[in-house]
Amino acid sequence: MRKQFVRLFLSFVLVVAVVLGIQAVVVLVSLQNQRASWTESVFEEYLETFTANLKAGLSSRPSSFIAIEQLLLASADDRVSGLYIRNPDGTVAVAYGNTSSGNSLPIPRQRPAEAQIPTMHHALPVAKEAIGEQGFTSSEMHSDVYVVKILQSGSVTSLLVSRQPERQKQTILLPAQVKANDIAGSMVIMYNNEVLGMVDVLTYTPFTYKDTGRLFKGLLYPFLWAMPFAFLIALLMAASVSRRSGKYTSGIQQALQLLSSGENGVQLPATKIDEQKVINRSIKQLDENLLLNKVSRQAWLRSISHDLNTPVASMKLLLDGIIDGVFPVNEQTLATLKRENDTLSDRIALVSLYANLQSPDTKATLSQLDVASFIQQVLDAFSEEQKDRIYLDANDAQLIADQKLLTYACKALLSNALQASEDSVGWAIGQNSMTFTNTGHLAEGIDFFEPWTKGDSSRGTAGSGLGLPIVKQVMRLHEGSASIEEREGNVIVSLRW
CATH class of the missing domain: 1.10.287 (Helix Hairpins)
Structure with missing residues (x-):
């Protein structure tokens, strides 16, 4: 009983765990996709704003990257958490703002003098947490990279923005506080095919905002609350099912014990299953x-x-x-x-x-029989007068059987038929089939293949009553069948295997 309860409880718990696990995975994957979609949309809007501001400011030729740096800062909204501006060789020149989690962005301890810009009011403050170069490690970039080309030809200035067809598998230096997948997107800014610098854009996640965070937490809390309730329901279901099952099992066990002791008419437990x-x-x-x-x-x-x-x-x-x-x-x-x-x-x-x-150890040894020899062996058991009364039809005879067992069955059936009728007796042999026919009538309400019963009412009481039962057992060993029927005043016994 206790083992059954434990098995049922564990089964219910496993089902609940699988269902909750699948739902949790779906929610987590959905949240991850929403976060990726969020960061991608923020970066695309930032890129669109930056290129629009850059087009508006192309009337004056930029003498350095500092002017473009001011546009980068001015294009950021409150969803952009920070910017990493890099030199053409990929080293960090300056950082603005924070990480996606709200911490200050680290910068190299020795910042190049040419990267300094005048103090100004903008949305992103200059990062002041300086760390040594050993605090930066190589990381493989995961974000999309856009190329912003400023083309100057005489007095004509044009702007070309293109996305690299595949994400660059290049290595960049990042501090421990920033992961490669925190970068929403990167830009390579070029002036007349000369790289002025690179910009990595970091964005806040949806969880940074309180209202959005509450919304996502509201989605997760039901799963957390559902787990103890699910386990409690599994416990109650296991107890209920095991109790009913135990009661039914006890009833069946008692009924089988009564049957094994020789009693009949046992009462079985009621069930709806x-x-x-x-x-x-x-x-x-x-x-x-x-x-x-x-x-x-x-x-x-x-x-x-x-x-x-x-x-x-x-x-x-x-x-x-x-x-x-x-x-x-x-x-x-x-x-x-x-x-x-x-x-x-x-x-x-x-x-x-x-x-x-009837013994389970008895088996039939099957082999291809010589039909003529087999027929002669059967007929040798009868007198000449009895042989004259047997009408044999063996034109299509083909037999695969245990010769000893089949010989006895044929002798028993022919002997019964000869005793039951004074007329001729038919014996037809086909392909693993035989029929024995004699005139007579069958008694009603008798199982002729039960021991000590008479197969036909015209027969006397001299028989043993074991002929047809033995024939049935012979056919069972041949995996065949034996049947008896009355047809148009004749009793016909059929064997097939």
Whole structure:
């Protein structure tokens, strides 16, 4: 009971964990996609604003990168957290603003003098946290890179913005506080094919803003609260199911114990579960079969006792008569005594054969039979007068069988048919099939393949009642079937395997 509860509880918990895990993964992936979409849109808007400001200021030729640096700062809105401005060789010249998490952007301790710009009012303050060059490590860039080209030809100035077809797999220097995927996008600013510098744009994430953060946390909290409730529900479900299942199991166990002790008509626990209903039907069928077998065994014992007692009683009568001098000890009396003994021996042999055929160790040894030799072996058991009454049709005969078992079955069926009728008896042989036909009528309401029953009402009581049951067992060993029917005044026994 306890083991079943633990198994059910763990199963429910596993299902709940899988469902919650899938939902959590979906939410996390969605949030990650939203963050990526956010940073991408912020960078694209920043790039659009910067290029618009740059076009407006192209009337005066820029003498240095400092003028462009002022435009970079002026183009940033409150969603841009910081800028890393680099020299053409990729080293950091100056930093403005903060990291995406709100911390100050580190800069190299020795900043080149030419990178200084005049003090001015803008959205992003100059970064003042200076660290040594050893604080910067090489990282592979993950962001998109745009090239902003300023082309000056005489008095004509033009601006060309293009996106590199593939993300550059170049290495940049970043401090420990900044990760490569924190950079929303990068720009390479060129003047007449000369690189003036590079700019890395960092943006705040949606979680930086309180209202947006509350919204995303509101999505995550239900999953966190759902876990203890889910485990509690799994616990209750496991307890309920295990209790009902344990009650049903105990009822089935008790019913099977009663069946094993020989009782019948056991009561089974009621259930609404289809699988358990199937088990109940199977046990009821088992109960009925055991009861039928019990009745059959009792009938068999009575039949065996009666069948074997008849020749025993006859022999006892003869022996008592000989002892009392009623019957003379002559050849006729001894012949009668021998006949009764032979009858007893034959019936004991039939009972033994039937029991052996039902043994699970008994197997049929199949082989291709020589039909002519097989037919002769069967007919040798009958007299010439009996052979003349057998009509044989073996034109299409082809047999794969256990010759010994099939020979006995054919002898038994021909003998029964010859005893049941004074007319001719038909024996037709086909491809692994046979039919035996004699005139007569079948008694109604009889299972002819049960031991000690007569297969046809025209037969006398001299038979043992084991002929057809033994034939059925022979066919079972051949994985075939045996049937008996009445058709147009004839009794027909069919064998197929």
